[in-house]
Amino acid sequence: MKGQVFAIKFIHREISHKHGLSDDDIGREVLLHRQCSGHPNVISVLHFGTDSNWLFVAMELASGGDLFDKIEPDIGVDEQVAHFFFKQMINAVEFCHQKGVAHRDIKPENILLDEHGNLKLADFGLAAVFKRKNGSRRSCSTPCGSPPYMAPEIVSGKYDPALTDIWSCGVVLFVMLTGETPWDEPTKNDYLFYDFLKNDGKVNHSPWNRFSPLILSLLRMMLKLQVDKRSSMDKIRAHPWVNRDNNFSTPDGMCKDTYLLTSKLFEKLHIGLGDEEHKLASSNDKYGSLESQFTASQPVADIAAMLDDQESFHLPATQQEFTEYDREVMKNSLTTERESIFNVISKDPAMLQFASDKTKLEKSALVLHNAERLTRFFSILPIETLIPILLSSLNRSGISTAGFHYDNITEHNLKSHPIQISVVTVDRRKMYLRGSIKVSRTPGLKLKTVEFVKTKGDPLEWRRFFKQITVQSREAVYIDQ
Template structure:
């Protein structure tokens, strides 16, 4: 375990703890050779494997190699041990922009400066074929001079991620900042979706609160889908016009990056000096994403032979939920489930905990458990039933890192046998991780996580 003052790979002396997420923690560190301060994100390999996030980590490494811009956090190098992955990154001394916004709205000139730097960075990313897909104040850091730095490219997409229709089809991001076309699951232009998120950020900087707010998640999605929000009365007319064009729910008519950068309000006080990259001709240090995971077999000595079973975490994203509720209608989520072939529940536990619980249940009930294509967990009985072996698929959807929806449905066998298995065995065994089963009263008094700018203070990985 890393501790303050310890030396990492004979190159970095670890300092104070900066933050922690579900799968990683971040430390300040000092380069022993140059004395330069850096931030090191330490990712737990075993946890990443367990929830099937290998591709996400590889993508983050590949994307950060492509992006070298004054307003993007620079990735210096990636190192790996048997159990950890170390991202050595530029240290942003000023912390998250979110912390400034949490104290209230910013002055117009200050907000515009941050917005100019954000647009400059995002436009550069798009020019390199990279869409961020999770832009929000928590992922915007500030350096010691108060300059903005875009971070956290874990959900970013490269141009080659597009299908033959030229669109992205993976739903991801943070609910309050996500574009309506991403929620609708019909394919979307990643650059246009980033513009929407930038529009939400501009609104938050100037207003001090989110444009789309509601304690009911589905109602918030409905508002996002219709672009339904109110401008504060202190917004200047030119700001209102720009925000409205960025938060146009129709991506085809939404304003382009080129027009944003040509906007008169945007250009006020803009530093028009050409962007100069330090060490422009220097080749970035080689970062082989595959090599980071090249020694995964080393984990086998640490884990049970059945560790492989717990790797998937089935498409963790909040917005697949919408597909179960046509027209953002809550009734599709909350109806009688006693005789249905699928049931859903919500849990205020991490995906890691939910998967471990399902593994324990499978072991106790002598069910086989394995990974299927698409990131599903499949549980199967050990004996033939009336219509073959009963099979149950479990898929987890993330609403927040500590609030999930899980769908369990019959994939094989007799329906009555499936219902008996669920009612008598699986449902009671899940009791300690359940927040509520759909259609039933909440089993605990605590409230689920609310989506509001003041309450999104979780540390990002």
Template sequence: MALQSQLDPLPRDLPFRIISKTIGRGAYASIKKAIPPEATTPVFAVKFIHKAYAVKHGRISAKQIAMEVSLHSHIGQHPNIIEWFATGEDAIWKWIAMEYAEGGDLFDKIEADVGVSEDIAHFYFTQLISGVHYMHSKGVGHRDIKPENILLSDSGNLKIADFGLATLFQYQGKTKLSTTMCGSPPYIAPEVISCQKGTQTGLEKSSGYSANLVDIWSCGVVLFVLLVGNTPWDQPTKDSWEFEDYVNQKGRSTDELWKKLPSSVLSLLRGMMSVEPSSRFNFEHIKRHPWYTRKNPLLSPDGKMSDPLHLATKMLENLRIDFSQKPSASQNSRQSQSAMDVDMDGGWESRFASTQPEKPINDILFDWERPPRVNANGFSASQPTNARDGGICTMTNGAAGDPFATLADEPSMSQFTPAPSVPLSLTQHARRFRDIVPNYSLTRFFSHVPANHLLQLLSDALHQLNVAVPSVPQMQGRDHAAFIKVKTLDGRQCGLSGDIVVDTYVSGEVELLEVRFVKVKGDPLEWRRFFKNVVILCKEGVYVPSA
């Protein structure tokens, strides 16, 4: 099957035109951009699912794939839910056309271990609740609410995605319980685990769980992460001391993370994350809570963004990489185990239904689309002349003769500045959210060192983080200077995988390398933490604009 999957072409006679390489990827699915056959707009996303590979390696059935299409089409008419357009299939592939979330991952724009301001967290939380409430009103439970499935529109509004684990919990007035164990350990509700024998959550084994109440719990964890940049525990079982402390203290945890939260939000979180499902908040409780009803200058009466440029600026300013710090100790804390030997089939993930199995199809169809190019034609032919700060190449923004001056306006460069700042050139000319916060991932950096040197730095950094990599990065058969596959565990012992893609930009005699960290599977906040750790270890090869 693996060999065959490499040769399977995408369906022919599609009712649209594909206009991109891969913009997103699961282990058996590829997402590409498309347009109508006779027009250039609108641009939408198409998810191509390899049906046989999904059933064999994805631990899901053909019925579940059909259920994803059915339920998504049932609820995809809300401003905070990715809109469903159409579906089709051939003998090998099933495709789903849907709204293109051009803003990318919300949590790609949130700093790990920091979070966002209370106003920004409140804004996105209200949009999340709006979308989930609508979903539940249609009898559909998502069952996999987590940062990986929370995207942004091009205007910066929240979009709930991925209905591969959704279920119909209410139909024609009748409610049913779920028994499938699914979700991501840090975001899952304890009663989901209690459906299985041999688990220790503090709850007795149950005959099932309410999918809607599980979503409420997960929304509470997402709010927690928005505010502090980390999850409250790695899993809601007795194996986690943080969760045990939370249970024993009746929601008044002694963990330091809880002390970072605004006092006014604590009772809301305790209500949403009540260990006993029958005591958990419903939407009426949530929407009456003082923290939910608080005034927010970012929020318009209709739930939209009242000041998108201010919100975008604050989000970009909040991202920062401090080269004086050491890599985060929370990353891949299972130090004794090589990431190349990580096998999720015997661990946590084997107990969870998953739309992201660990055996991806290695297929040229899944080559990544490059983001908008930096204006390489603006580079001069001269080499950089000043390097300092421990080998970090620094330049003066816009300095005369600076071959990298055009990078001064690159949004992702702001995270490397000594003090959080957004270039005035971005804010002065911005007209919409995406003019400041780009639609591509911010987990990338630029390098001024030769490619061989950079690849050695990357390889050394990954080894220091106990991430096993091939001795020679893949450099054949792709449109990139180098391509390194990554598979590891994040700080919560959940699977984390993706690609480190090195692209070359040339202008005259100047060569600049762009290094992109493209997540395939895992929490985007954990992926950002991993990215930061690698960057800090590679600081010698990182181009940084001077203040």
């Protein structure tokens, strides 16, 4: 591992024990993940160890970040892009199944990208052995997974975890193509799922009616309500939509041209800052506020978040936006440094979602190791003006910031450390959503990064949250025009 960049997951043993996880449970996750690490589309376990307080796991770094951070909500991605990632996902899942391991938590949060644009399946915390060495299969009975992605039989009792993985892959394909989940949970309480159930999967309303007949037939094979009729991995592979060639893929299924893939992946990303978009963002449903407070330097109180906080302090300022706020004053004050600012933002992939003319961006903006997180924007406003704008947008979206006092926050404070807003809320599906908004400054410039860092929750829903707050804060966003 010498000279290699990798990710480390720390697990505090005592805290885990308090939440009902034994050392054996933690060790089982590591061993099953290691057992499945021999595939190029599965995050590799490189090393692990323990002491009296901590267990740590060193893993391959997926420097491209969340795949679903780069998918536009309610829009999805190009069909060829979805096809490329779908084939890589089922390659990874099939490899795990061949090892006798079912993942049991296939969802956007656990689907990452490496720097070359290849999909990486991650997080084996709920994985289970379903096939014994003698070839016999065992069922599972523990309910687990994220409701929008879990198969309906998981709620009922015993289930075949390999077949529930196939169901989850079908839902993920649906989300890639549409930018939304088909339902919130696979029960009769959900009217969209109930409609799917009573029509035996033959629904023709939006977004189902957007699919080609080939895609629709594949989805219906994977989302069969009758478990014994649900498609096997062999039948999925033989399906004509799955089996066709892909322009982004090498013969062995890896990314052939990272720049070409990234260009197509980012093509549909867009954040509009006009009056219509602002009106829509202001009228959207409010988020449920569980907890929200500012901390100037204190990291979020879990291990993953602490690691994320330390890492992101080293990120360059990255996003941008520009509205009418004191426009003439801003233009005059930026005359001498505008070129320097443009040199920063033109290399940043997050700029793509705001740019009306993407050709002005440098090719380096499409390098995936710079695109771990696209939920950020740039601002040139003074911090004393920027913070109230963000607070107001959060409050208008139903998230309380009453516990934060920003009277003493100045530009001078920002030079020494970023300012952080911790947000704990629920998304529109009432699923847990947790993260922070960090404001940092580019050394030597007035340019600031406002970065939305997710630590828990669906990346597609986090992007939806980011878009809503960003559009409501449009007077703070800088875009070079």
